[in-house]
Amino acid sequence: MSPDAALTRRTREMIRQVAHAPGPDALIVDAPARLHLGFMDPGGSLGRRYASLGLVIGGLNTRIGIAAAAHNRVEVAAGVDAAECERLQRHLDTLQARTGRDLPLRVTLLRAPPAHSGFGSGTQLALALGHAFARHHRLDMGSADIAGLLGRGERSGVGIAGFDRGGLLLDCGPGADGSAAPLVSRIEFPEAWRVVLVLDGRATGLCGSAEREAMAALPPFPRERAADICHQVLMRVLPGAIERDFAPFAEGVSAIQRLMGGYFAPAQGGSMYTSRAVGRVIDWISRHRLAAVGQSSWGPTGFAILPGEDEAERAVDAARGAGVVDPALRILIAGGRNHGARICAAADFRSDPGD
Known part of the structure; x- marks a missing residue:
């Protein structure tokens, strides 16, 4: 068994x-x-x-x-x-x-x-x-x-x-x-779309008092950056999901993640990903596929949303074939x-x- x-x-x-x-x-x-x-x-x-x-x-x-x-x-x-x-x-x-x-x-x-x-x-x-x-x-x-x-x-x-x-x-x-x-x-959420989840059991995200201290140590978040994020959500992410139009959804989510990742990077060792191994996989997928990519909260889990099951499986297989997936990582595909x-x-x- x-x-x-x-x-x-x-x-x-x-x-x-x-x-x-x-x-x-x-x-x-x-x-x-x-x-x-x-x-x-x-x-x-x-x-x-x-x-x-x-x-x-x-x-x-x-x-x-x-x-x-x-x-x-x-x-x-x-x-x-x-x-x-x-x-x-x-x-x-x-x-x-x-x-x-x-x-x-x-x-x-x-x-x-x-x-x-x-x-x-x-x-x-x-x-x-x-x-x-x-x-x-x-x-x-x-x-x-x-x-x-x-x-x-x-x-x-x-x-x-x-x-x-x-x-x-x-x-x-x-x-x-x-x-x-x-x-x-x-x-x-569109039924066909899939989420590639990349997990690293060797790391954990910030929580509790460590999270509060990290948030307090960050500089003020620029108003123009907040306005950009709100614009991405209102004019790309939400309409894309409603109309099942994957490209603006993916571009909007990825743009939000870049803006937020840059802000939180000082609390994550200078990277937008808590796990560098996770970041390598997600970055590789983002360069080779149209996908909504980023890290959930403080991580270490990274995600890549793709428009279908086949696209998600091919992206994972290609990343493995390219040698960018650390053997210690766990990869799941979810709806x-x-x-x-x-x-x-x-x-x-x-x-x-x-x-």
Whole structure:
């Protein structure tokens, strides 16, 4: 039996255990990953900071099971980073303390993308647990409520909106009172388009206090650069996605990434890519294919969006043939995901194709 088959069997067994846990309220939440494609104005040149463009993708989901138990228990399936137990435990403690609902629960993290790699895993982990907790206890809590309670959405709202709705998303930045960023636009991502993801497990992106310190050390973001990014989004990226016109979409996203990458490079060792190995692959694809390219958030994951499955596969094969793919890298091809998280009884859970 292959290692992947063994992991799959172990995960299925854990799902079965959740489904057959005592009581009728065993639940599974399946939440999607997202790519952060860039801020519109991190300096707030018109008074409102950040605003984010993001894309929800399939294939790297966060999946949590929850059920009644004799005492609180947080666990992870085989192949999932055990360090995530600590984050889940903190969130569970907060939810129980703030809501007054402290009946013991068994929480099982069945699946998760690499943490601090550009997939918004922290937000999805918090929202998945929060929604499972709220559904289990019949609490009226939406994603914005849960994010505020668990300290998510400080800068970007695309992870919160992505959990709810999927698609290509644009928010307008958090409110002056720190409230979650309102969603400005949500567009169905073209079904045929594909995302080449280049992962480097040897590196992680900035997070927590290190991220806040890096942001504070950067110079003010020039207003003219923010205006250029907003122009790219409004006149290239969004119309391109709506009309299924790939060229302006790709050119717009790549232009945004160049502008943002240059700004954040001092916090990333002088490069727009946290992983130089990832950057070599993405740069090679951008020179040889029409593609929307860049790094998601602080990386290290890089992306290249192409107009179809065949184009994506050929780009990856050609990059490998050119010798620019470090053997330590992992390359995946994903589609966009035009729906948000699924919450269902554990006994009824079935994986979506591609997830």
